[in-house]
Every structure is written in structure tokens, then in C-alpha cells.
Amino acid sequence: MSAPVVQSAKAYTSLRKKKKWPTYALFFILPAFILYTLFVIVPTLGSVYYSFTSWDGISSDVRFIGLANFVEIWNSPRVRNALQNTLVLTISLVILENILAILLAMLVDKVRWFSKLFRSLFYFPTLLSGIVMGFVWAMMLNYNFGVVNGILSKMGLEAITVDWLGDPRYALLSILLSTVWKGAGYYMIIYLAGLQGIPQELNEAASIDGASSLQQFRHITFPLLAGSVTVCMVLSMISALKIFDQIAVMTDGGPGFETETLTYLIYKVGFGELRQGFGTALAMVLFFIILIITVFQVKVLQKREVEM
């Protein structure tokens, strides 16, 4: 017997009213709830208090300073720069990762030979931690010893070798491309699952009707991937807003402050600059930014799913 398909939140609420969960089900939820409360909810609520203090993170002297941290955030050019970098990276990552992931998914879906090999190859970078990936790319992009400049030099293109991570014109771009390389494989798997769920007859019928491959993609494949797009867009956006490892390893936020993002700035001010209170206030701001963008994105994408 198949499970009832819940079409909307209203229908779900109605169903929940009809069927009550047994009391003992609460005991299954309780351990996770306690752990989540202790390690997520309580520290998060604690952070709210620290964001109104000048705590340096090491002393026991925690002084309440009202909205001073938030006023400073509002006026700080460094925060504005980090916010700008975060938004540029997020928008670029969401677009590039998803486009590349869809292309890769279609490729491994269509290819007849070595499809498993390609699937593994494309997925492999996602298995690396951000730190490892950062070190590898930092070495490859190193101006002096890196393989990228080495290859360019061997090809007689020494004139266009640049300090990929030390030049402000290329540092953020280098981080962006290496992160796309790492992340696209993960979303490829989700899109691949979506693609394999599309009935083949639809494309066959369209093909008989004379639709080109591009038209088939535009009017059949892409609309039916709407669910996967929503998931991937939200996941890649949240991941991009929280980008940290690559920046810590590849540029340390530099040159100067050129590649600092909000998460990295939170770490730098909180730990390196002994301003835990200010760092926590920044974390609060980032939390609300992610919350607002996510809610907005989910609403828009879900609406699009229904329309399609």
C-alpha cells in the first residue's frame, strides 16, 4: 500500500489533525532534541548576549556595551568589503556550480562508455575536505612553484603568469573557480537522480514532433528538474555564504583584506583580533542574512516549481 501523497502544507496539517502521533514517539525524538538544544540552541542564544558585549574571548571580563558592535558593523568599510565579497562569491558560486552540475549530470546520463568512471571522477573533488582542497589549489596556483604558472611558462606564455592568490584582481576568482571545482560534483549527483526520474517517453515524443535538443532541455528536462534545482540552489547558497576553509588556507583573507568574507571576518576578529563580542555580533548579522535569503529563495523556487 502506497503512502498518501501530501500536496500542500494545508493538507499536511489536516492529516496531522486526523492522526495523532503515539506518545512514545516523543522518546525517540528526545535524545536528538536534548543534544540539539545543548549544543546548538543554547550556544546560539548565548551568542545573542555576547554580541552586545566587548568580550575579548579570553578574559572573564564581559562588559555590556549595548548596540556598539552593531553600530560599528554598520559603519565598518571592512565589514562592507567582506559582505560584498560574500555576496559576489555566493551569487557566482550558486550560478556556476549549478550550471556545471547540470551539464555534468547530463553528460554522465547520456554517455554510454565509462559512465561510472566519469561519475566517480566528477564526484571525487567533493570527497576532499575544504582544507585539503585549499592546500592543493594553493600549491597549484603558487606564483613561484605552482603548476599553473609552470604550464603557462612551458607554453611560452610567461607574460601572462600572475600571482593568482596574491593579486587582488585574481585572488577572489581563483577561490571561486576552485570552489566550483570542488562543489559541482555533489550537485551533479542530485541532478543526475532528477534526470533519471524523467520519463524517457516525453523526450522521445518531443523528438518525433521535431523538437531540437535545446528545446527538449528548455521545455521538458529543465522544468522537470525544478525540485532538484530548488534543493541544489538552496544548498549551494548556504554553503557559499558560509565559505571559510578555502579562504583560510588559500589567501588568509588577503592580499590585505581583499578576499575576506563574513565567515572569515568573524573568525579573524573573534580569534585573531581578540574581539569575540564583535565577532559574535557579526555572526548574528550573518545568521539573519542567511535566514532572509533562504526563506526568500525557497519561496521563489517553490512557487516556480508549482508554476512549472
Added chain:
Amino acid sequence: MISRKKWMRFSALILGASLVLSACGGGSSNANNAANAPTSGGNTAPSQQEDKQPVSFTIGYATGDPATKKAIADTIQRFTEKNSHITIKDYSETSSASYLDWLKTKDAVGEFPDLVEMRDTEVFADAGKIVELPSDLIELFNDPPKVEGKVWNAPMQVNSPQGIIYSKKAYEAAGVTELPTTYDEFLEIQEKLKASGISPLVVGGKDIFHMGFWVNKFLVDQVYADDPDWNSKRTAQEVSFTDANVVQAMTDYKELFQNYVDKGWLSTGDNQTASFLVTEKAAQLFSGTWMFTQIAEADPNFEFGFYAIPDREGKLNVIGLPSPAGWSISTEASKDAGKQEAIKEFIRFFFEPENYSLYLASINAIPSTKEAVTYESSEQMQVVLELMADPNVNKSLAINNWWGENQIPPQFRNWYYKLLQELVVTDGDVLDYMKQADTEYDNQVKVNAM
């Protein structure tokens, strides 16, 4: 050119220098304090050890310089081999983070080391993280610096001058026959080196602490040499980063970096600079005495010299005053008598002449102890010792090493160095950037006062 064999003949007693330096420290010299210490870790008999309770403590120190890291790790190994009842857990690890970031992170996760190399002494002392150095250990040293009238550190060495480490071959190839007597002559040498086809200077700008070498050279020459209390005046807003002397210092820095520093300096780590010299990718490096060993190990046949860069008037101003830094005992560790005694044993062991001399020789450092410590010094180290002994050479400190009224906000140093990186790579206006420095400094002072 002087061969390696030849310069090794320049065997000198660091003792000589340390005696001369005692004039800087101002302390009286009572020999054999270490020898008279209650227990010497290195001399503990095996039968005595069997009676002792096992004890362990954690240790943390800066690992930016590989030679220093190895020297300390070797000392720990020798100590634990001789004191089997004591276990030392070494928290130190090679990290891309600055030492303060690393230490703060360790504290945040509840792993603040029991024995810690302390550089931001006043900050951690104010936070109650470290305790005063026990009086029986203070006696080991020549008048160690005090913060708020108290000694918090066992100084690991005396601050020694930084300067130009140059390839003799590159100088010869560029036709440089005389060392500079003014800063303008130094710039002429850079032009000659550049014209000869070699990159004049390598800078390990990937490591933020490395930026301090050059930045402080210019600040010492044009700010601290004339006004050692400049930091306290800046805090009181009596002077500004936009003052002519600071702007000139930072203009010199910017011009030097834009014209003579190797193109990939922001991708070059401090630990790569030695290889740049010995592989002839660059002709010079501005750094400290710890690099001598690294360079000699990278290529034993590489011939190099060392000198301090004079200022425009030909005066020599170098890093060389004492500052409160060194081994500190954590407050938590001090609550455990057994642990504290083990830590004290380690500190005594570390500063015993036969062990301390190995540490000093590894990094070419100047001893901080009252007791005589000798090791064979190189030709380059001779120059350092002469600079330290010369009363006409002005001794100063880096921007972040002053203390008391002259302590800058602890978070300012790295911020300032990063700002100066940005100044170079964006070809920014020095005055605009110094205005930013003023704003940030005042803001940090204000925040710290809250």
C-alpha cells in the same frame, strides 16, 4: 669572498656579547644561579626518578620558523628522555594561522598550554591566563622586563637585530663592492642588482609576521629612533599615522616593495625565503639571525653576508631592546603543584648552558641568562654581536613589542600589516591608508577601553 670553512673559523663566544649586553639589561651578574637551582632536570638520577609520581603538562610555542621549532622539539625530547616520569604533550603544530590566532583558538577549545611561549604578555596577564614567573626562576635571567612591575616570562633569548642577508655572488655579479652607508646607497645597490637580472629582494609576505620585518625597519628608522614613546602618544592621539615621519616611512616601504621585491611575494612563505636565496632567484632577504642556520643548511656552499641597513643620515637603528616575551606558566597549571614543579624543571633544563647553547646555536640567538653560555658563531652572527655591542647603534623595538603605556591594541599589528599589503598591491595613496590606520587604531583603543 669568504668560504664557508673560513667563516666557520670566526668562532666567537656569545658570552662576550652577553656581557656587553648586560649594560642594556642593567642587571647584576651572579653566576651559577642555574647550577644552584634546587633541582636540575638534566641531572636527575634514574633511582630518584623511580620514586617520583608521573606528571604531564602541555606545551605550546610559535612554529613559524622551522629552526626554532626543531630546536625546542629537540630540547623537549632530551628532557623527557632524562625525566621519564614527566610527559610533555606538545600542542605546537605548523599552522597557517598567526601565533596569536592559534593560541586564542587553543584557549577557546580549552587547550591553553600549561607552558606557553608568550608574546602578547600584557593581554594574557590581564586576562588572568598566566601567572608571574616563580622567583627562583627569575634569578636565572639578567633583569627580565617587567609588566606592571611583575615578571611573567622566562625570556628565551634577547631580541637581536634584523638586517639584510645577501648573496655574495649576486653582489659580485652586480658590481657591488661596498656595503651601503646610507639608505640611498642601499637603493643604489637595489638598482644594480635589478640591472644585473636578479630579483633584488625576496619577501615571505604569505606569513603576516614576515611583513613586520620591513615595516618595522622603516618605523624604527623614522619613528621609534627619535621617539620611543610614540605608541603611547598615538594612543593619546597626540601623534598620528598621517604625520610626515610615518607617511615617509610607509612611502619608503611602498616604493621598495613596488620596485625591488620579487613579484610573487604574497605567495611566498617565510620558510621558502632561504631557498630563494640559495637558488639565486633573489639576491637578498631582510630577516633575523634565525635564518643563518636555515640558509647554511639549505646549501652549505652558499656564501652570504649580513648587514643592518642604515637610515638616510647613515645612522644604524636596529631591533635590540628587551621585551616581555618568553616561556610563561598558565594559571591553570600553577594550581597543580606537581605540574608546576615539572614545568619549572623543564625551564631550568631549557636554560642549562649545555642545552641552552644548542637552542641558541640552532637559531643564532643571544642568551638571556646570567650564566655564561657559549657556542660557535658564524661570520654573520659576528656582525649581529658587533651591532648589539656598539653604543652608537640605536636599539629599538617592533611596533607590537613595546609594553606598558607604549603597548598598542593587541589586534592592531596584524591588521596594520594587512593594510600595508593592500597599500602595495592596490597602489594606494599612503596618506589615505594612514588615515585608515588612525581610525582603526582609535577604534581599537576605544573598544579595548569599553
